Amino acid sequence: MHSFGYRANALLTxxxxxxxxxCAMASVSDNFNSPSPTSQVxxxxxNWFQKKPDGDDEVSLTLNISANLESLFTWNTKQxxxxxxxxxxxxxxxxxxxxxxxGIIPSKEHSKYWIHTTNKYRFIDQGSNLRGKNFNLTxxxxxxxxxxxxxxxxxxxxxxxxxxxxx
Amino acid sequence: xxxxxxxxxxxxxxxxxxxxxxxxxITGYVLGSFQMMxxxxxxxxxxxxxxxxxxxxFFNRHSLxxxxxxxxxxxxxxxxxxxxxxxxxxxx
Numbered sequence: 603m604h605s606f607g608y609r610a611n612a613l614l615t616x617x618x619x620x621x622x623x624x625c626a627m628a629s630v631s632d633n634f635n636s637p638s639p640t641s642q643v644x645x646x647x648x649n650w651f652q653k654k655p656d657g658d659d660e661v662s663l664t665l666n667i668s669a670n671l672e673s674l675f676t677w678n679t680k681q682x683x684x685x686x687x688x689x690x691x692x693x694x695x696x697x698x699x700x701x702x703x704x705g706i707i708p709s710k711e712h713s714k715y716w717i718h719t720t721n722k723y724r725f726i727d728q729g730s731n732l733r734g735k736n737f738n739l740t741x742x743x744x745x746x747x748x749x750x751x752x753x754x755x756x757x758x759x760x761x762x763x764x765x766x767x768x769x
Numbered sequence: 770x771x772x773x774x775x776x777x778x779x780x781x782x783x784x785x786x787x788x789x790x791x792x793x794x795i796t797g798y799v800l801g802s803f804q805m806m807x808x809x810x811x812x813x814x815x816x817x818x819x820x821x822x823x824x825x826x827f828f829n830r831h832s833l834x835x836x837x838x839x840x841x842x843x844x845x846x847x848x849x850x851x852x853x854x855x856x857x858x859x860x861x
Contacts, residue, residue, distance in 0.1 A: 603779050604770060604775055606824070609778060612782065613818050613821055616783065616786055617817075620787065623790070624794050624810065628794075628798075628803065628806070676801075677797065677800075677802060
């Protein structure tokens with residue numbers, strides 16, 4: 603501590619060490635938040651349902667997605683990434699996940715939303731298993747914090763069924 | 770900066786930074802604003818560096834009392850080192 607340079611160096615390293623500690627504590631403080639998000643999805647219409655020339659089934663849906671994700675946001679949350687996936691079982695695979703819609707929620711003010719949309723990404727099965735298929739629509743989210751660990755969770759909404767015939 | 774001043778500077782630095790960190794964290798958490806925490810802490814670091822880094826007069830209040838030169842001349846130290854090399858030169 604005898605010279606200008608040593609004092610500046612000591613101050614800077616100590617200040618940054620404490621800053622790292624504060625960031626770690628901010629990350630730990632996220633664990634005290636127990637979120638209770640809600641979500642509802644309605645399939646308003648099946649626009650078309652067909653077998654593609656290569657034999658795979660494809661559906662186009664009109665969806666109404668509403669969610670209240672306000673409780674996911676804490677002071678340490680930068681943004682939340684959400685996506686809606688159709689999940690179903692086929693003889694070949696126990697779990698098929700097809701992402702239908704996604705979005706980035708930048709702040710708490712935007713986290714209570716509803717959106718009326720057709721599926722943003724194509725709902726195509728690997729094969730021809732979709733006729734009369736029961737499927738779940740699952741809202742997945744990834745909470746991206748400013749510092750620290752990323753959290754993810756999901757809400758499963760079941761009881762959706764595709765028609766028996768192409769249209 | 771004298772010895773006492775260096776000790777004071779180091780302790781003051783640690784205390785101030787820790788206090789600013791605690792205040793910043795609590796304020797940020799209560800207001801729910803990460804940015805506020807960073808701003809308060811940054812202000813604290815700037816303030817601390819202004820207080821600690823320059824060589825302020827209050828760090829130099831305990832100057833070392835060197836022995837008076839005339840006093841040192843009255844009690845000269847023995848010089849065993851001088852006889853040593855002389856012996857070496859004679860041996861050569």
